[in-house]
Amino acid sequence: MGSKPVETSTLVLRIFTFFFAVASFVDLLTNKIESFGGGKLIFKDIITYSYVFSTAVIAAAYALLQISFAIYNVNNEKRMISSDFSPEFDIYADKPISLLLATGVGAGFAVTYEFKQFLNGVFDIVEESDLKPAYDKFLNKV
Template sequence: MPLPDQYDDEGVHVGSKFPVTALTARLVTLVSLIVSIGVLKTNDTTFDNGYVLTYNDFRSYKYMFYVSIFGIGYTLLQIPFAVYYMRKKKHLIKSYAFLTFNFYADKAMIVLLATSAGAAFGATMDIKKYAGDRIPKLQDFLTVVYVPTTFLLVGCIACAVSSVHSSLHLPH
């Protein structure tokens, strides 16, 4: 079985669509995190006393927001390398240290995205459970929070696919 980064003399990949799926995973991660932040930032509820409830009122949602921002930055840094790899059929930087860095950075990014998605889902479920139907506007806010959290989870799964790709780039 050929390794993912093996090409014949004409530069044609001898295996699967590895470079395309690597780039696609990065792009899905980026789009998912952008949508997650967009929905999270626009979700607010104004109570009768004039107080506006936003994601800033909950630590779990702030953690989710900042991890998503970090994830967008990291993914934006990785996309040019994935594009180059897809177009040229070779790595821009062939250094073992760089490939190892990508491997561990992808693993760290998965952990951050997974913990923030878990924290947001957990906080939402707990607050909904204890607030009950006593505060309908809070229930509406929390119901909408499921949307960005789900997109964050999709971004985490796409990042996991990128992580598998980065592990396959390491020399055997």
């Protein structure tokens, strides 16, 4: 069992994780742009961004689960499940979630970089100057 400051900081960091994960998937949900043909382009149209969205939802759900355990731990100064299973659950569940988040972030950055490089070339050829800032804003927000 950790000390009170360690448990409190764990709770605060898990709350930050939850809010950042929720903010990222809300940002993906609200981000849309008018496409070349007049339609709307949203994150679901690009499979990699759907993966990024999924990782954010999974991270938010996991953080919410861990927040409930951390609140109990801080308030009662003991673990909710008083066996050796609880610390092992924290360790072995945090690892795959952190790897999942890392792959989501990496995939999101990689596809955004590739799209920006591609679209810069397309806009240089087509010279559609009014669409370039809108697409840049869309990709930067995603």
